[in-house]
Structure formats: structure tokens, C-alpha cells
Amino acid sequence: NGAWPKQLADKSVVKYENKLTEQLLAKIKATTVKHATIDNHATTREINSLVKAYSETTNRKYLEAAQKGIDYLLEAQYANGGWPQYYPDKSMYRAEITYNDDAMINVLGIMFNISNKAAGFEAVEEKYVAKSKVSLEKGLSCILKTQVLQNGTPTIWAAQYDENTLQPAKARAFEPEALSASESVNIVRFLMKIQQPSAELKNAIENAVKWFDANKIVGFKFAQLADKKDKGLVADASSTIWARFYDLKTNKPIFGDRDNVIYTDVKDISYERRNGYAWYGTWGNNLVREYPKWLKMLAQK
Template sequence: MPAVRRLTLLALALSSSAFAARIGTIPPAEALTAQRVAALPAAERAPWAAYLARSDAQRAADRAALAAERQGLTTLPPTPAGGHSEGSMPLDKPAAWYASEPALRVARNILSFQTPAGGWGKNQPRDAAPRERGQAYVADNNLKKPTPDDFDLAKDPQWSYVGTIDNDATITEIRFLARVAAQQPGDAGEPYRQSAQRGLAYLLAAQFPNGGWPQVWPLQGGYHDAITLNDNAVVEVAELMGMVVHGEADLGFVPPALKTAAAVAEERAVQLLLATQVRIDGKPALWAQQHDALTLAPTSARNYEPPALCSGESARALGYLMSVPNPSPAVVDAVKGGIAMLKSLAVRDVAFVRVDDARRLVAKPGAGPLWARYYDATTLKPVFGDRDKSLHDDVNDLSAERRNGYAWWGTWPMKTLAAYDAWAARHP
């Protein structure tokens, strides 16, 4: 999509209203549907139609597998417990720990919860009990107190996030299994190697024709169908593909054909990042947390997450592009443009701290630098969303619940900025 049109759509989404403290309303994201694919130019339809068909078939297969397990059961097992998932699958332990019984217990649990598609759900502690016959594949990820027409409310409350890259899901399971398999040579490690390979095949199947990844696959609808940079999802999948290619992170067991596919997937992801980077005045700038799968325009996610540029995820994407060996001129330009934009957006002498009942942005001489989470792509001014879908230009106008419950200001770009000078010296 041309940059001018992309920014025009974003400006419309952020249009002002008559409310003094409210500058707009956050619109819902569009799902990836057959109707939208049919509206594409004829030459572009085939790969997207095939992608939708593959997603529909896999969703049906996943559901059928669970239904088959439940045949003959008089009582269904309870939904698995939710909780902190990534912490139960540490990737930084000494190598010998992955041969221990605690590690093997986690690995067996991971095997039991792998969906027929090959992925995993999110927000489940993997050091808990293994999955029972007929038990749901994922924990209950539905909203407990949804607002009217909530963007995050699952259409089917019994089938939500059944296979996802949100919150490091699937990526972490694959990497943990690889670490365990490295300590289990021969037949003992084969179940873990096979499961990790199924997980990689799942990620390859989920990749969009243009190189992005949705948050949930098979597709779930709503903003979950968007290209998801939020929580660094696309970047982390691309990094995992690079690990496979180079045999890093104990992934040297991956067969040649899968390594070749991973190399292609990572290169397509790099090109996707270049295509989605929003340009301002003709120069590459930043990314949104979500981009529409078809138009590549920034799009919304949850009620309070607008279609705006995002500092944290952009910094992470730039850091990833800086790791690309022998970067093309386009990659070099993308990094330099993004870094320049982040530097220009830094603010000092303010802090985001708790005052009475909620956090506020307050003056604090000597503090900073800080970055807002979101920026309007037209004005480059910070924007903030509330749970009622209202959009604001002052974080202090938000409800106390949202000011306390979301990271509106932070230092996310610091690591990337610190690494930039050394990278720039190698790529003048």
C-alpha cells in the first residue's frame, strides 16, 4: 500500500471529536476473510485463498480431534489452569539441568498440550499437570469483565488462542524442547525432537503469503488475524527461524528440508518488516503493534490499543534488523531511519509514576529519557487509549484502571539505541 494512503487511513482512525479530553475513537481491526480476499486484484487472490482454506481445514481438524477424544466420556476434564507460562519454561539454565526430572516433567507436559496443528496455547504453566484425555488444549483466555462489543471477546469462549505466538507461546515451547532433546541423545530424545519439528512446521504453515504472522493460527478473527508485532511476536518467530538455519539454541537436529524452509521464512519476514515500516516524509520511520494482513496499514488490537506507531516494538524490530548479516541497502536505510525517529521522540525531565490512586506523567528534572508507547503517525504526538475505546492525547486523562494497567511510557528503545553506534560504524 502506498505510504500516503496508509497514513491517510491512520489519520482517519485518529480523527478528533468534540470532546475536550477525547481526540477520537479506536476502530476495530478487520478480520482476514474470504470476502476481503475476493476483493483483491485477481493476480493476488490465489495464495491468500489457499491460506484461508488451509486455516479452515486445520481448525476443523483440531476441533474434530478434540471431539473424538471426548467420545464416551461422561464427564469432561476441567479447563487447564492458567498462569505464567514462560517462567515455567526457563531457557537459561545450565545444560545439565535439562536432563533433570523437573525439566523432563515440563517437557512431557509440553508434549501433552501440543495441538493437532502443532502449536500451543498461551498463559499456561508447563510445570503443572499434563493434559488429560478430552481436556481443552488451552487455558481459559476469555475476558472476565468484557466491555460492550469488546474487541478481545472470543466469538467462541471454548475455543480461544488454540495455537498462538502471543506472549511467547509456541516459540518458547519449541526452544525448551530443543534444550531437553540436547540432553537426551538417541531414542530417548526423539519425542522432543519430533514435537519441536511439528512446532516449526506449524509456524511455517501459519506464515502469511506476504511473510507476516497472525497472533493466532488457525485464524480466530478480529485483530488476532493481523500481522502481530505486539510483544515482538513476528520478530521472535523470525529470530527462531534464524536459529534453525544456523543450528543455534540446540536446534541442530532439524533436518535439511526444514532448515531450508526456515531460511525462506526468515527472509520473507525481513521483507515484510521493510514493507510495513511506516514512512514519514518519504523516510522509513517506525511500525505499529499490528498491521493489517492485506493492506499492511497500522490497525487496532484491544479496545485501548490504537492503530498508531509503537516505540517499543519498533525498537525491537530495529534491533533484529541490525542483526541481519550482510544487510541490504534497504535494511540499512530502515535501521537508520527508525533510529533517527526514536532519537527524535525521546523526552526528558518527566516521569511516569504513581500519584495517589493512579500513575501520572509528572515533571521530574533530570529524569528520562522516556518514550510514549504510541504515536500518531501524522502529528508524531503521543496518543493513549482507554478501555471504552476512547483515544486521548494526555495519559492523565485516562481512567485510573488503564493508567495503572498498561505501560504507557517506558525506556524500551534504550538497548537498541545503545547498540546502534557500533552497528552504524560497520554500515556507514
Template sequence: MKQGVLALLFASLLSVGIAGGPAAAAGTPDLWYHPKPLSADWQAFHAQSARDLALLEQQLNSELAGAKLSAPLPAVKAKNFGLDAISNSAQLQAVLSYQTVLGGWSKRTDMQQVRKPGQLAGSEPAYIPTFDNGATSSQMRWLAAYYPKATAADQAKIRSALTLAVQFVLRAQYPNGGFAQSYPLRGSYHDAVTLNDNVMTDLLNLLWDIANAPEYQWLNADLRSKAQTGFAKGVAWLVAAQVSVNGQGTVWTAQHHPLSGEPVAARKFEQISLVSSESAAVLQLLLDKAPEQPGVLPALCSGVAWLAQHQIRDKVWQRDDAGSKLVEKKGAQIWARFYSLPQQQPVFFDRDGKVYHDVNQLSLERQQGYGWYQSNAKNVLKAWKKKPELAAQCASPVTL
């Protein structure tokens, strides 16, 4: 293959930073910089990531050579995947054709038609497998849901593909239990442990289901056991990473440092701040699937209390061509997407990276293009009310 955009991409992703991880892009923080060498398990993870990235390149180069192409064919972009389930064998073959040799899938890619030899597995420049925007977890759930309806031949393909996919998810999990946005590692904020858009909770819910739900019971028992272990490691990471302010537990941020667990920023309009929506998803996960795991109950007590204290009552957020505003609505409950640290007050960011305290100060494009207020946390408060036996064990009463 010629030294084109893709080759340059792989070269940059394979480059090694001071700590042995991918080098950060210009102007972005290097999450892997550390004055001391990484521990053996983290060094092994980085080495594994570099090998896996090279394997992706080898797969594509082999396809290009076989198809006599000098450059890869582009993938078709789609907001999601062009479909939201597998309902027939043709769709199954198409989705399977986009599974990478590592076992994961890309995002924002139309997967309705079978991928051609030499065609990229994703529509974005960094087409490596990702967990962002529901990628990989969605395809894995589709495969499991279609399995009972598939022919014997297609079931064999699903068993092979889903086994590889589960192994991929477990392979991508950090030694401390967290998950980056993508794997192999890409550098910059992509390597942070990512709660944004529910990446972490989607994967942990998936691992729990693989270990416990009936639709995955046909998978290898040892693999399901490893999924349960991966789930428990992820929950332990969440408990340890819960942000504390002045000794009081709060919730989580959208991204956390892969090594220290400290909050880190992502894009300019996603600065360090507590997040309501993703934290609500974390608390729902802990409440539903891990209430007995060590450390979970205190995390639930403080997290639910924080959501209750920071809700905005009797208002809804409305957007139109002129901008956005909060409107009175009796009985409504909403939360700002972001809360400042350490003040814990609603905060908003624009593409210029500046901090604002009123959503109407943002550019029109950002007001219309981002969900600055959320309401899903109310479901956690409802679910908590149904668990009085847990609330009774909290060190301090949780007032809803």
C-alpha cells in the first residue's frame, strides 16, 4: 500500500510516548506521560495494543493486495449503522463483514451491505474498533438476539463472531478495570476511561448479561466466567473513581485518567466537570447488578443523594431556531449535563473552550447541537425509592 493517509495514521498511532503508550496529538494532553516507567501489567497492555494495531494494518494490506488496490475503498457513513437489529441472513452477513480481525466494530458506518475486500471497516479516518456511539456492544447484542432465529450454518458463524467479540472486549479492558473509548489505543482523550455517552456502563451491562442472561448461555462457560470477572473489575474501578469533594462522595466525570482515575477533559466543549446523565447510568448499573459488591452501597448512597440535591425542579429545556431556554413545567425534573468542580454548579462550554454559567451565553450552534440538560436521572431516583432496604443502610439519610 502506498504511504497515504491510512499509513500515516497507523504510523502516528504506533508511535511511542515517554511512558510507552501512543503519542498524544499536537495540542492534546498525553495521558501516558509519567516520570516513572509504567508497571509491568500496563507495559504489557501497551505492547498488546501496538501488536493489535499492527494486525489491523496487516489485515487491510492483505485485502488491498488481493483486490489489487493501491488505496482502501471508503466505507459508507451513517448516523448509526443503517440498521438497529439483525432480522435476516443477508443482514447478518453484512454485519459480520464489518467485524475487524480483532473482534470489534467501528462507529458511524452503514452496515447494510456486505463490506468489499479492501474497503475500510469504518467511515472515519481512525477506523479502528471502538465502543463509542454504541459500536461493538450494539453488534454483539444483535448477534445474540438473532441467534435463536438463525439457521444452523448461521448459528455457527454467530458463535464464532460473538466469541471473538467477547474476547475483544475483555482484551480491551484496562488492567485496573476501566475501558477506553477505542481499542487499540489512539492517544489523546480517547485513551481516558470513558463514561461519556455511557461507554463504560454499556460495556459493563453487556459483560454482566454475557455472564448471566439466558440469551448468552450457549457461549463457552469459561468465557462467561471471564465476563463476570471483567464486570466485577469494572465495578470496582467505578467505586474507586467516584469523585469526592471535601471528603463527600459526589458522582463521576465524563472521562477519567486511565492510571490515576482523576477527572480529565476531552473536547473543548467537554471540560472537566461532574456529569449527571452518565452518572445516573452508573448508579442504575450499580443498583441493578452490583448492590452487594464491596464499596457499592456507599457509592450508591452518596451518588443518589447528589442527584437529589442537584435536580432542577418544575422546569424543562426547550430549543428552537432562536436558541434555547428553561420553561416552567410543574412536576418536571431535569439536571444540567455538566456541573463545575469543586463548586458543583451548572456549567456550559463552547467550542472556544471558555466556561459559561448560562446556556444562553453559548453560540447558537452549541445551544442547538448539544444536550445541555438531561432528565434520565429521575429514573434512578424512582428506582432508589423501591429499595428502602438499601436506603436504610446509608450512613446519612438520602432525602429525595
């Protein structure tokens, strides 16, 4: 169908900058379960790699393969503008509109580059330009529709949404319905790339940045504790971080576990999950620094 799975049979990921060895080829051939997806950069990574390879070699096969991938992305998009994590597989949470791990933003990045004939995508057939512009506009509309409102004020975004109701949805047991700081950063950064943003887009960006400023955690980092056997919040006067997930109504950090229970303190979740997931991060720091530059750029237009 034009897409790629996210990993090989041994759960490794192909590094396309490396040479195709006999060992790697054997692993590829041994991969019989091929779930088409945009999860973990799958499909978008391959399309970008193929376009780059074509620009370096002019080998038509690379461009044709990339265009098959683009066809897949266009077909997989919902009428409301969102993309599922997997397509056509709709089992479990795979049908949900997925911002998690930048899945939908990676796709929109390709549509943006095709629309603007940038980053090597000027090589794709002209018919894709008009299609990508429509797809991009639909995607932007979906982003605006899914920005979570609190008392009428836009905040940030959840990691995934019900594909029909556009309401925040859960994914794995430890990934609850919540505001997601990690994913929201790159959503906002993508919106800031739009050359002539509408009033609605500007409002979405401005309110999201306000949310990040209001909900930052100053003076702590998430790191190994003194015993080097566990992770937790550690005092650090130079650090500013955000929790991965925040309650949709209260903006309080929340944490999930494999038991489907939501906790309000990272210390209360299991050792395995506490040390196996990015519960806190510095995600918003670059965004906060870039925002004044974006405002200045707008003022100059």
C-alpha cells in the first residue's frame, strides 16, 4: 500500500545512512508482519530518505517509491484532517488521530515541503502539489479543532484523539487522556513555520506558549536519585522542565501505569514504568526561546 512498518522482525530499525549488508537484507526478508504505520517516524522517515537519495543520485526508482509513500499518506488522512497511527489497521488505539511521538506532525512536514517545493520535494510530480496543499489545510484545521479548551481558552494538545468525536483519548494503559507537553511543543513549532498564519493559527500559538509558561516546573530535573537505582525529581536551580502529561482540567501533572490507574505523583507508579518512560522533559525550553523570534518575524511582514 506504499507504507512501511516501524521495525524489523527483531525489533530493530533500519538506518538508511548505512550500507545494505547481507545481514541486514536477511533481516528485512525475515520480516513477514508488515503493519503500515506512521508511528515512530515510520513511512515519513522512508519518504524523506528516498527524496534525499533521489536528489543525490537522480535514480527514478527512489522518487517513484517516495511518491507511493505520499499516496499512502494522502489516502490515510481522515476527512476531518487527522491521521491514524496505523492504516488500514484500526485495532485497539491505532485508529485514533495521533500526535504521539510527532506522528501527525511528521506527515504534515512532508505535505508542507511538497506544497512549498522545499527540501528536495520539488522533484515530485506536480499533481502532488495541489493535493498536498489541500491535505495541509485539512491538517491545520484538525490541529485547531483539537486544541484543548479550558473555560473557553485554548491550551495545548493531547497525544491522541478519538477519530470521530475529536475528544482526547487514551492509548496504552500508562498513556491516559491528558494534555501532552512533549507532543504539543512540536505542534506549535510546526504552526510557527506557516508563512502567512491566519488569526486562528496565531491565537493557537500564542495561547499554547502562554500555557507552557504558566505550567513550567522551575528548579527541578528528572534524573537518577542519589542511590543510582531509581529516578525521580532532583533539585537543580538551573533546570526548567515540564511533565509529560497534565490533567485536562486542572493542569496538574499526572502519571499512568500498566494497571490503568492514574497517579498524581511519579513516586507512586511502578519502578518499571518510572524508569522506562519520559515522564518529565525540557521540551518547552526551545519553544519559549523561539517564540519572541516568531513574533518579531510576524511584525516585519
